[in-house]
Amino acid sequence: MDNLVRLGVRYPVFKAKNTNIAVQIYSQLFGLENTTSVEMFDALVIKNSHASDNGFVLVRNSPTLSYSFLTTSNCIHHTLRLKNSGFSCTEPPISTTLGLASKFQDELGNVIILLEEREYS
Amino acid sequence: MKQVRVLETNSALMSHVITDEGYQETISGFSIHTVFNGNKEYLLGRRNVTIYPGDFLVLNNGSSRSGTFDSKSPVNAFSIQFNPGFLSDYRSVLVNRTEKLLDNLDLRKDGQQWCPENIYPFKGDMKYNIMHLKNYMDNELEDDLLLQEHLFRCLIDFSKVYHNEVxxxxEKLKFSSLSTRKEVYRRLAIARDYILSNYNKALTLSEIANAACLSVNHLLRTFKDAFNQTPFQFLTRIRLERAQFMLKTSSSSVRNISMEVGFGCSSAFIRAYKRTYSTTPTELLRA
Known part of the structure; x- marks a missing residue:
């Protein structure tokens, strides 16, 4: 039988008040141009129309804020990109044993950690 | 072929494919140099140092240096030349408290020497950062702000390398006087650079000691204190690392590689390789 971890996490989840604005912001963040939205329970799943492996989820009435780890091939590049998109950088890129990481918050307080995984051995 | 990108701060990035065997260049200013294949030789005062993939060389501001290369195949080289003002700005950010950063702006015009001109290991964050910069150069990225951010990170990463390597x-040297520790370390670093530059030749201890202006006994004792291995153990490790790089990147036979990295015979190379990596060079080639 498969272990739970093998089920995997499909999309990062963010709390959103105004989903129209949030769709624009996060689509830009993930570089999604042609998106499809699917209503599911309290959530709105936004995914790339062509590549099904790229997307995110917005939750309207979530009691908790989200804390998402996003991996990137270049933390510095994406840190500047997020800053330019209006995200507030609460921790500039720092070296960790996993790699280079920076921390952001959006207007609602959703936390995003950008992680560029690095092999130090 | 040489690509040069000069940023607004007058720092410059240079990506270079050197094909001319008699190539020469003059370098000035605080700069970082690395190669991704082959090797490149630099004349620093009276000593020659050669960098190979896996190393980077730091040169200080102040005097000119010349670089040549003697590889049979084209050498892919990359260097960053820091503007003295950018460098002083970085130093000022590190040294001063936030409220003092707008004071003493004259300090930023200098370009003081601030680290020993030595070969350092090209790994960790420094490697990732320079690879990103090279990637930007190859893709002709125009974003000055992003490039400068990476240059700033390069200096932070180099400070970490400097802290760990120097x-x-x-600090491990057993001398009570700070100035003695500094001087002995400076000579040991020259010995280490000498081994790194000439690892593929038949080196003797007296030759290494002579290059570093130390006696053989003094070299043996202090090298082990500073680097946790004897000069011979260090030499063997470098030969094996370079051999491993060649096994992964070239089509040469195990016998040829063992000769190229300075092992007298291939059986000694295979034994040393197996002892270190728990596999044979042939098994690595097959994988």
Whole structure:
């Protein structure tokens, strides 16, 4: 039988008040141009129309804020990109044993950690 | 072929494919140099140092240096030349408290020497950062702000390398006087550079000691204190690392590689390789 971890996490989840604005912001963040939205329970799943492996989820009435780890091939590049998109950088890129990481918050307080995984051995 | 990108701060990035065997260049200013294949030789005062993939060389501001290369195949080289003002700005950010950063702006015009001109290991964050910069150069990225951010990170990463490779290792030397520790470490670093530059030749201890202006006994004792291995163990490790790089990147036979990295015979190379990596060079080639 498969272990739970093998089920995997499909999309990062963010709390959103105004989903129209949030769709624009996060689509830009993930570089999604042609998106499809699917209503599911309290959530709105936004995914790339062509590549099904790229997307995110917005939750309207979530009691908790989200804390998402996003991996990137270049933390510095994406840190500047997020800053330019209006995200507030609460921790500039720092070296960790996993790699280079920076921390952001959006207007609602959703936390995003950008992680560029690095092999130090 | 040489690509040069000069940023607004007058720092410059240079990506270089050197094909001319008699190539020469003059370098000035604080700069970082690395190669991704082959090797490149630099004349620093009276000593020659050669960098190979896996190393980077730091040169200080102040005097000119010349570089040549003697590889049979084209050498892919990359260097960063820092503007003295950018460098002083970085130093001022590190040294001063936030409220003092707008004071003493004249300090930023200098370009003081601030680290020993030595070969350092090209790994960790420094490697990732320079690879990103090279990637930007190859893709002709125009974003000055992003490039400068990476240059700033390069200096932070180099400070970490400097702390680990210089300060921590000098601290291990058993001398009570700070100035003696600094001087002995400076000579040991020259010995280490000599081994790194000439690892593929038949080196003797007296030759290494002579290059570093130390006696053989003094070299043996202090090298082990600073680097946790004897000069011979260090030489063997470098030969094996370079051999491993060649096994992964070239089509040469195990026998040829063992000769190229300075092992007298291939059986000694295979034994040393197996002892270190728990596999044979042939098994690595097959994988």
């Amino acid at each position: 300060l921590m290792k000098a």
